[in-house]
Ligand code: KIV
């Protein structure tokens with residue numbers, strides 16, 4: 013595979029924000045856009061301007077407040093949509109219109125009641141219209157995941173001919189398997205005339221839980237932009253998660269690709285998005301879940317206390333988490349108990365530990381988790397005389 017830089021296209025404020033209950037107001041969107049800029053994303057999809065006056069206004073205001081990243085606005089492949097998107101982007105330093113239409117037989121037949129030939133022409137017309145307003149036009153072939161490759165290649169050629177700078181190949185329904193989606197990207201690389209002059213973008217949904225795997229497979233086959241969201245939020249089961257993509261690229265040098273993400277900001281921005289959207293992050297979510305660096309079984313705790321890398325492939329500090337957590341439950345062992353007691357100031361020896369451990373288990377069997385307060389009361393109930401260190 014060639015070496016290369018992968019652009020990170022964040023769609024938290026568009027695909028993410030269209031989720032029920034995730035609605036943000038304009039100041040909140042500006043705040044998140046500013047954090048996305050600090051994080052190092054290359055493109056911010058700021059909204060879908062024709063969809064509502066509020067969304068239009070958010071794209072205008074984000075355009076004024078973002079300096080380095082490209083600001084992108086979504087439109088259907090409809091003239092009026094494209095014109096409204098262009099208008100909303102008028103203050104953007106680096107504007108991009110993202111336009112397109114459905115290309116699978118299902119979309120052509122049921123959504124558009126049209127034909128493959130007409131959709132092919134329409135793709136070119138939409139891009140050509142957007143080109144009247146901005147130089148940077150990204151074309152999306154909605155439901156590309158279920159579009160026959162040969163036809164998809166013809167649609168891509170039409171979009172390139174009309175001036176598209178980026179080709180988005182969405183797996184809109186989250187249907188593809190990673191090898192299938194990667195093969196689709198490779199097919200386009202090998203068969204579309206002019207593809208070397210544009211960037212191929214992966215936009216994957218998580219209906220089968222493989223959105224991140226699909227995006228990485230696309231990168232391994234030549235995609236050089238990944239569309240993703242903070243915490244993986246998005247339509248239905250969500251989109252490819254930004255934090256996962258960024259860390260996979262960082263942890264696997266053999267992929268031979270780079271990106272501009274400052275990984276130390278991943279957890280802070282995850283919390284910001286979760287809080288502003290009122291959308292909790294599942295505790296076991298990779299990279300940003302509250303349990304992502306928490307160890308609770310005795311065997312794992314013992315290993316991590318001896319050497320962090322026995323059970324951790326990521327240094328928590330690299331993703332903005334202060335340290336790994338040793339959680340005390342009835343499954344914890346003596347090593348974990350001693351570790352936590354030392355941390356709160358009890359320099360306990362081996363004999364004392366045996367005594368306290370019995371008491372600890374009695375408490376732990378009654379509670380989900382033993383916290384520092386419980387440890388203090390266990391120590392005062394025990395016969396151990398170790399005092400809290402000054
Ligand atoms: O999933 C999808 O196909 C989309 C497009 C509008 C880019 O979000």
Ligand code: ZN
Nearest residue numbers: 027182184215
């Ligand atoms: Zn999408």
